[in-house]
């Protein structure tokens with residue numbers, strides 16, 4: 379069975395997807411981490427971020443895998459390196475490139491084949507897994523998302539203001555929404571879950587409830 383969790387950054391997707399996968403004993407696929415891994419390798423190997431075809435050739439050549447709770451390129455654990463601000467910024471042109479998205483779509487479908495997976499991203503329900511048994515679009519108000527990110531950044535010692543976090547987030551959301559291919563949008567049959575005021579446990583409970591509803595035979 380495949381469950382897709384899409385939505386903007388800061389809606390609580392990653393923590394909910396990870397916790398849900400753990401609870402179900404399923405695989406967790408973080409597709410943002412895959413775009414970040416391609417970006418890291420492009421920067422290291424000097425592939426131009428403006429050259430969509432070269433980026434796609436690079437992406438195709440990479441053995442990206444999820445193991446031991448981390449993301450690997452071949453034998454190398456890149457989980458930490460892909461989370462820097464430098465990679466976050468540079469991932470944008472990589473994720474915007476249609477040929478890269480095509481390669482990533484096939485890679486994601488290959489990874490999930492035959493498995494029970496909770497997959498998380500922007501286009502998982504709308505493009506990559508149109509036949510997923512359950513599609514969820516997780517949202518929260520921009521203010522709540524910015525507040526969560528601001529708290530995280532402060533905990534890490536970063537000094538940006540809440541206003542700065544909110545404007546950067548608005549720019550990223552807009553970029554995700556207007557992307558020509560793979561734009562962030564709920565699949566037509568996605569369930570919208572608004573996470574304002576909900577704890578991570580509340581969100582996971584809601585997701586489990588949705589899964590149970592899907593599994594329950596319908597009486598007519």
Ligand code: DC
Nearest residue numbers: 409410411413469470473499500501
């Ligand atoms: O969720 P994240 O911040 O790790 O995602 C990193 C980047 O990749 C971000 O610019 C959105 C993009 N992305 C995407 O375009 N499609 C996906 N399925 C997942 C992420």
